[in-house]
Amino acid sequence: MPELPEVETIRRGLLPKIKGQKINSAILTLPRLLEYPTPKQFIRRLKNVAIRDIGRHGKYLLFHLDNQSDLMIHLGMTGRLFVHSSNQPLDKHTHFRLLLHSSKELRFIDARTFGKLALVPHNDYSPVIGLAHLGIDPLSSKFTLQEFAKIMDCNRQLKAVLMDQSRIAGLGNIYVDEVLHRARLNPKKSVSRLKIPQIESLFNAICEILKKALHYRGTTILSYVDSEVRYGEYQSHLKAYGRENEPCLTCGTPIRRIFLVSRSTFYCPKCQK
DNA sequence: ATAGGCCTGACG
């Protein structure tokens, strides 16, 4: 799925197209994607409201509306968002549409339907557990070495902790592997065994990998496209993810693939200790 | 902490 760099790229692409736009009505054709409230309330509350801004926390997009509520969209594995003219034919797997005053519409398309929608009060995300429990976003100004060190205080494996959205929000399977390769840390290593300099290099790796991935507009492995139907380009800069048996770009040792947290995990057994 | 489930599509 889209991880933080992909979701942020989508957010930036959508923003100029829909900021300030008024929503006439909403059409929800796959109600099970809706986490909160009921479909009836959801549709009613999306009538005749304007979109003030689009925010993002981790992999969650938050459309700030002018009725004190936020429309939450999580793209799951295959979710896409486009702004199309209402007369354009609907893509297969279109499950949700916001019809805008301008006769354009925001369309949510999701083949695997792992995406999630919700409409929550602007000041109370508690109806959506995953959103309410999100950890710090690594692009936020609150993400400092000191705060990061506080998060890294358990004795689970590095891979599992970096994947844990309630600690740090936005990293997924690709970028965790890239971050750990950059920081030269083994994904199986227990967080409790990290020394201060290693926490610092991990922090720096997170910042640097995300910045670079954002620069390349995210990573397209299978299906990711942004709001302009444009592929990411970071896949050609990956150093660990997907490179099983290929030489490590640092030391030449074949990249190894294992399973951790029931996810494919790629790392260099020599560089990453 | 770890599988299993949710879905469809791409690929071998």
Next chain:
DNA sequence: CGTCAGGCCTAT
């Protein structure tokens, strides 16, 4: 055909 996939929630 079977296997795998960028996520997340739940139930052991």
